[in-house]
Amino acid sequence: MARKTVKQRNKELAKDGVQLHHYGFKMRAIATPEQLEKMYQFAGCARFAYNFYLNEKQEVYRKTGETLKYGEFKKAFNGLKDHPEFLWLKQTDKFVLECGMEQVEDAFDRFFKGQNKYPKFKSKHNSKQSFSTKSTNGNIKLDVENNQVKLPKIGWVKVKFSKKQRKLYQENGFNAQIKGATVSIHSSGQVHISMKLEEVIPMKQETDWSSISDDQIIGCDLGLTHFLIDSNGNKIDNPRYLKNDLYKLAKLQRQLKNKIKGSSNYKKLQKKIAKLHLKISNTRKDFLHQQSRKLVNENQVIVLEDLNVRGLIKNKKLARSISDVSWSMFVAFVSYKANWDGKKVVLIDRFFASSKQCNSCKSKNTLLSLSNRIWVCPNCGTEHDRDENSAKNIKEEGIRILQNLP
Ligand SMILES: [Zn+2]
Known part of the structure; x- marks a missing residue:
């Protein structure tokens, strides 16, 4: 079953006078050394998936003039994970790898729209290392009261919420659904976690x-x-x-x-x-x-x-x-x-x-x-x-x- 797009879901919700609202929640994280090490590992996995897919895409295009489809590649890539040489990819959750590959898709989309330069390979020497993951069965959690965030395979990470975020939480009780999270590690050692949130809100009035x-x-x-x-x-x-x-x-x-x-x-x-x-x-x-x-x-x-x-x-x-x-x-x-x-x-x-x-x-x-x-x-x-x-x-x-x- 194909997943419904945001547009399709909004069309359905419109009958009840509501719509989807997407926004982010970004926090400074205070990771333990063990967590930080895992974060670097996960970022490495995401980078590998990204570079691997980008390289494949370029090779296929160079040899055949055709565009490698994401769905096809994903299947092949999942098979690769069982190969002894690539077992290390299993230390992260599969969404980290998926998000890495999806970034390539996004980068090409933006490139063809003229918004970006041609996608570049990622290096571990870049000043920012990051990985994203998706939410499923409550694997990502946000605990404003106890200043922590739960990430898959990393566990509870201490974070600092801003005054504004606390206020939003107090007023709203937090009705948003977590869709995913991105962890960025800056070369200065600072870590940020940003949550992708979705909330159902009253429909905005169309203005003339x-x-x-x-x-x-x-x-x-x-x-x-x-x-x-x-x-x-x-x-x-x-x-x-x-x-x-x-x-x-x-x-x-x-x-x-x-x-x-x-x-x-x-x-x-x-x-x-x-x-x-x-x-x-x-x-x-x-x-x-x-x-x-x-x-x-x-x-x-x-x-x-x-x-x-x-x-x-x-x-x-x-x-x-x-x-x-x-x-x-x-x-x-x-x-x-x-x-x-x-x-x-x-x-x-x-x-x-x-x-x-x-x-x-x-x-x-x-x-x-x-x-x-x-x-x-x-x-x-x-x-x-x-x-x-x-x-x-x-x-x-x-x-x-x-x-x-x-
Ligand atoms: Zn004049």
């Missing part, structure tokens, strides 16, 4: 977006001088504290060059660098979470540029700042938060001439260069802040798209 009033729509220009400028003229600065950490990081990396590779000092420094990397990535994420939450709370419709960041990064000078402010991550955060709250994100074409068009008279100022922060429209004489004018144009383009929605 085309009739929404103007003041509930906001346009945002993501920039370099400021992180964000909206169509109301509000400006959010880039987080300065990141700069200090990035400076520190560069210094440590220079120091690393002078150490003997493999020496204890080298390793110590390496760990320090990995820790700082993690700190930078966390502070950046916090900033993006805060800003995206605020934007979604305060508006019904959010219009953003569909940024092709990869295209922009080719310009070396801009690269650092762009990756620092992580626009693409921000767009992703805003999108999923809006989706969660039943709000709307409109992404507009990045080739839309948002900065050069005068928002007052709609004429185009082709002489405008990237360095002109303030400019006066040669046609109507309006003085513009470049980014604010962009944000206004982005908002208008968003309204135009909303009104033409099917």
Whole structure:
């Protein structure tokens, strides 16, 4: 019997006025040395399954021009596990291996949709090692009261729940069903467990977006001088504290060059660098979470540029700042938060001439260069802040798209 897709299940649930809601629950874990060792082993198994399948897929394609189907490969792979040479794969639960192979499928899906680069092999030297597993017969458990999480073949692992997670649990009593878990081990030694949860919630009302009033729509220009400028003229600065950490990081990396590779000092420094990397990535994420939450709370419709960041990064000078402010991550955060709250994100074409068009008279100022922060429209004489004018144009383009929605 084929399992029902989320779409099919939602269709059935709609009769009762409810729908499925998927979300994650991520916690810092405090694993014992034995647990950590197992986690590394499981990550190794997942990596093996991933690499093995990716290699097979490539080989089959190279030899026959055909695509190796996941179902076929899975059968063959299960047979492989009984081979004496591969018995070690049995130390983990079978879902870890399945999830590893499914990641290859996902990676190819995203690649063909143009969202990702061609799937790469995983190395045990990657700064993050991870594995995922699926829930069956209560093999994964979440115990908020006793600060622990149960994982198959690993047992109860101590975790730290956030205040927010506790609140959610207290208010909700936790009606969610656990669908799976992912364990990530960072090279700094930090372990995170993230649970995939599914909950049945009241159906979200469909909104008629085309009739929404103007003041509930906001346009945002993501920039370099400021992180964000909206169509109301509000400006959010880039987080300065990141700069200090990035400076520190560069210094440590220079120091690393002078150490003997493999020496204890080298390793110590390496760990320090990995820790700082993690700190930078966390502070950046916090900033993006805060800003995206605020934007979604305060508006019904959010219009953003569909940024092709990869295209922009080719310009070396801009690269650092762009990756620092992580626009693409921000767009992703805003999108999923809006989706969660039943709000709307409109992404507009990045080739839309948002900065050069005068928002007052709609004429185009082709002489405008990237360095002109303030400019006066040669046609109507309006003085513009470049980014604010962009944000206004982005908002208008968003309204135009909303009104033409099917
Ligand atoms: Zn004008």
